[in-house]
Amino acid sequence: MARHSLANGLRVVLAPDRSSAVVGVAVYYDVGMRSEPEGRTGFAHLFEHMMFQGSQHVEKMAHMRHVQSSGGTVNGSTRMDYTNYFELLPSNALERALFLEADRMRSPRITAANLTNQISVVKEEIRVNVLNQPYGGFPWLSLPPVLFDTFPNAHNGYGDFVDLDSATVDDATAFFNTYYAPSNAVLVVCGDIDPELTTDLIERHFADIAARPKPSRPCTAEPDLTAPRRSRVTDALAPAPALALGWRVPDPVADLEAYLPYVVAAEVLSEGDASRLEQRLVRRDQLALSQSAYLGLFGDPFDSRDPVTLSMTLHHPATVIADAVLDALDDELRRFAADGLADGELRRVNARIASQLLREADSVLGRTLQFAAYELIYGRAELLTELPGRLAAVTGEQVVAAVATLTPDHRAVVELVPGAARTHSAPRRGR
C-alpha cells in the first residue's frame, strides 16, 4: 500500500494485489449528510445522484454504460461524513474508470432537466425505502433527532420533500464548487494494478483538475446526554412494535483505543446465535423477535467521525410491552457488567470476528472501500491491515468496562408504535 498527493491536493492510495484480474476504484469526497445546510436536508444524497447524470465528456447514462459494457459494476452512497463513488472492473478497464471519475470530478452536468429528474427519482427512493415500507428508515431516521440536538447530527439526511423540491441548479453548482474540490477527495485503486503505471494514469487524468481550497468541516461536537430521553413514532404500516436505543460512544478518530472495546462489545452482545442478547431476549425470555446492536447508523463502525452512536434495534410482539423488553435488556447489561465475560466467550467471539474480517478481505471491492474510508476518516488507509490485530488485543476487562457505560441514564429510546397492528388482548409484562 502506498499513498501520494497530486499538486491539486487529491490524495491517492494504491493497493496492488495481483491475485485476481479485478480492480476496484473508489473516490471518496469529504462531504456527507452532516455538511448539509439548514433548509437543504437530503442535499448531499441528491447531489450524489447528480454525479451520475453525465459530465463534460460523458453523456447522461454513459458513465454507467461505459463501466457495465466493460464488464464492471458501479455505484455510490452517501453517509454522515462522506459521499463515495466506486467501480469494480476487470483490470483491463482500469483507465476507463479513472477517466470517468476524473471527468465528473472536473465538471458534472448539473442542468435543470437532470435536477428535476433526479429529485423525482430520489423521492421515489424515499417512498420505496421509507414511506411505503413498514419500519422504513427505522431507526436511522428516527433515532438521531432524539439522541442529538444540533442540526448536522439530528436532521433527516434522506431529506424532506419540501427541501428536495426547492433545490436549484445554483445550489447544486455551489455545493459542487465547495465540496467536490480535489483537495477534499481521496482516490483509491486496489487490486490487479501495476503501481507505477497506475500512478502515471492517475496523473494523466486527474492532474489538470483545478485546485480549490479544502472546505471546512461542519461543527458536529455536542455533549453526551445527561438524562434519558424517550420518544415515540407511529408507523402506520407496521404490524408489530419495535424499539431503538442509542448511546454515545468515544470519538473513534481521537481515541481509537477507547473506541475498539465498544466494537467488540457489540459483537459479544449481538453477533450471532450465541450472543448475549439473542440468548437472553430471543431464546430464553422470548420477549424479542429479533435483536441487533451495532456501531454507526448504517452498521459500519468505521465510517463516521464523532459523534458515533451505539444502536440497538429490537422487534417485539405486540403482546409484550416495551418496558418488559427494556427491563430484561437492562438486567442482561447489568449482569454482564457485574459478572464479566464467561469462560471462552471472548475467544469464541474473536474467532468469529477474525473469520468475518477475512471474508471482507477476500473482496477487492470491500478492501477498496475500506482503504478509502480509513484514509478519509482516519487519514490512515493502513488501518485496514492493523484492525484485526488491534481488535484481537482488546481485553475482556475493556469489553466489560464498555458495556458498563451502556446504562439507561444517558440513552435515547424510540418506541415504534405499530399503526397496522391487529387488536390484541391486554399486553403482558414479561413472561
Next chain:
Amino acid sequence: MTGVSGLLPPLGPSRAARRPSSAERTLGNGLTVLAVRRPAVPLVELRLRIPFAGNRPGHRARASLLANSLLLGTAQRSELELVQALQEVGTELAVGSDNDRVLISGSVLRAGLNTGLDLLAEVLTAAAYPARLVAGERKRLRDQLRIARSQPDVVARVARARRVYGKHPYAEVLAADGDVAGLDATALRRVHRQRIQPTGARLVLVGDLSPARTLDAVEAALGGWAPGAAPVSLRPAPTPVPGPLLLVDRPGAVQSCLRLAGSAPMRTDPGYPAMQLANLVFGGYFSSRYVENIREAKGYTYTPRSSIEHRMAGSAFAVDADVSTAVTAPALLETQYELGRMATLPITEAELDSARQYALGNLALSTSTQAGLAATLAGLAGPGLGLDWIADYRRALLSVGVDDVLEQASRFLAPSRLVTVVVGDAAAIREQLGTLAEIA
C-alpha cells in the same frame, strides 16, 4: 454509443481467469460433494443443498419451521453449546428454505474445517428439536411472517406467484400462519427423518483447501449420514396464462408495485444465453432500456428491473417496478411499450455488445470471491450443474447474435405472454389502469 469515443480509453488486454482446481465425489449414501480450491484467505465457504420439494398442503410451513429449528440443539449438545462450538471455529450456520430445497450456509476458519464438518454431521443426524424451543420458534416464525406480509414487495410476490402458478406448489411463497400453528416438535422430528437425508443432496466447499483431501474429510464426517427415499420431484411449473390485470388493494399506498411475470428457458436450454441478454437489454442492468425510460427520462421510479429466476420445476422472467401512485398507468404503458419493442424489433449491435460484456464481466466479478463462487455453485447445484456449466455459458454468450435475442424476446418478453399484477391504492389507480387493461 456516445460522443465520447475519441476520449474514452480503450480496454487493455484482458487477463483470462483460470479455472480453479476442484474435485467431486458422490458418497455411498448419495451425497455429492464438490470441493473447489480458492486460497485467497484462510477460510472455507460451505453450502449444503438438501432437496425439500413437496406437494402436500402445508409443506412450505414444514420447510420454514424446520429450517428455523434445525440448530436448536442435538442429542449431544444444547442449543447454546452447539452455537458456541460453531462460533469457536469462526462460523455460524444459516438455514434457509424455499419451494425446492433447504440450504445450510456458513464460512469456517480453515483450521476448523474438520470440526465444522463434524458439527454439521451432528446436526444432520441428531438434531434434537426440543419442544419448548420449537414452540418459541413457532411463535417467532408466525410473528415474522406477519411482519413480512406487511411489506408491499412481499404482498406483490405472494399475489404474483398465486396468479402465475395457480395450484402448483410454487404458488406458496410464504408459509401460511395456520399451517405453522399446527406444527410441533414431534412433527418436525418426523419431517427431519423423512427429508433431511443425503440422497440427492449436494455439498459445495470453496476456499483454502486441498480438493482431494477435503473430499476424504467430508466422507469421514458425513459418510455415516443414513440415506433415505428419493427426493420428491415437482411436476413442471405451468406456463402462465395471461388474463386480466390483477389489482391488489393497499389503501392509501403512496406507490404502486408493478409486477409482471412469464416463463423463461432453463439454464440448460440452448436459448438461455440469448434470453439472458434479452433480459439485460430490457431491464436487467442499469444501462437498460427500462431504466433509461421510466427512471432516467421520466422519473417514475427508483429501481425498475427485470430478472430471470431459475427453479427446479421451471424458470421465470419477471419485471418489477415500484412507481408513484399518480403515474401508475403511464408507467405500465411504458413497461408494455418497452417489452413490445423488445419482442418485435431487433436490438442494436451496441446494445448486444454492452449486455454481453456485462454478463461476462459480472460472472467473473461475482465468482471472484470465495463467498461469491460458493453462492453461484450452490445456485447451480439443484440441477446438478457446476464449473463446466459456467465455462460453457461463457462460451455460449460469445456467439449470441441480434436475431437470437429477438427470437427469445418474441417468445418470452412479449406483453401478451405476461401476467400483470399491481399492488396499490385501488381507489386511486383502478380507473387509470382500466384504460390500459381489463382488470380482474
